Every structure is written in C-alpha cells, then in structure tokens.
Amino acid sequence: MEEVVDIVVHFENYFPSMMERYGAKWLLRELRNELKLLIDGEREVIMFESLKTKSVMLGLSDMEDDEIVCMLSESDLDGDCALNQEIK
Numbered sequence: 001m002e003e004v005v006d007i008v009v010h011f012e013n014y015f016p017s018m019m020e021r022y023g024a025k026w027l028l029r030e031l032r033n034e035l036k037l038l039i040d041g042e043r044e045v046i047m048f049e050s051l052k053t054k055s056v057m058l059g060l061s062d063m064e065d066d067e068i069v070c071m072l073s074e075s076d077l078d079g080d081c082a083l084n085q086e087i088k
C-alpha cells in the first residue's frame with residue numbers, strides 16, 4: 001500500500017526516473033495495477049464516487065470534489081462521467 005501512495009502522490013517527481021530506470025512497458029503495467037484500486041466494484045469503471053471514496057484510502061483525502069471532477073472530465077473520452085477505458 002505504501003508503494004501505491006508513493007506512486008500516486010509523488011507521480012510527477014518519480015515519473016522521469018522510473019521511466020528511465022524500468023522502461024515504459026513496466027511503468028504502464030504498474031500504473032494499470034494501481035488504477036485497478038480506483039475501480040467501482042459494481043460498475044467496473046472509475047467514477048466520481050469510487051475516486052472520492054478511494055482517494056482517502058490512497059492518502060489523497062485533501063482532494064476537493066472539483067479536482068476529482070476535473071480529473072474525470074479530462075480522461076472521460078465518451079462523456080459518460082466514468083473512466084471505462086480498457087485498464088483491466
């Protein structure tokens with residue numbers, strides 16, 4: 001769990017060195033594994049409620065609702081208010 005928090009909270013700091021050290025393929029696989037933690041169990045997508053609930057678990061409890069909405073809207077390509085790209 002500590003590794004998950006490090007990756008999420010310090011992503012921008014770690015990204016360049018991790019990419020250089022382990023390669024893009026490894027990094028993408030790790031990110032996909034971490035994203036699975038944010039998926040809503042019933043709908044099997046990442047949505048506002050699951051992000052809000054699980055952000056606390058990941059040590060991101062100070063995230064404002066509008067920041068979560070912004071994260072979702074930036075990555076929600078089909079506009080259904082959920083991140084349902086293939087991340088399994």
Ligand SMILES: [Ca+2]
Pocket residue numbers: 076077078079080081082083084085
């Ligand atoms: Ca979507």
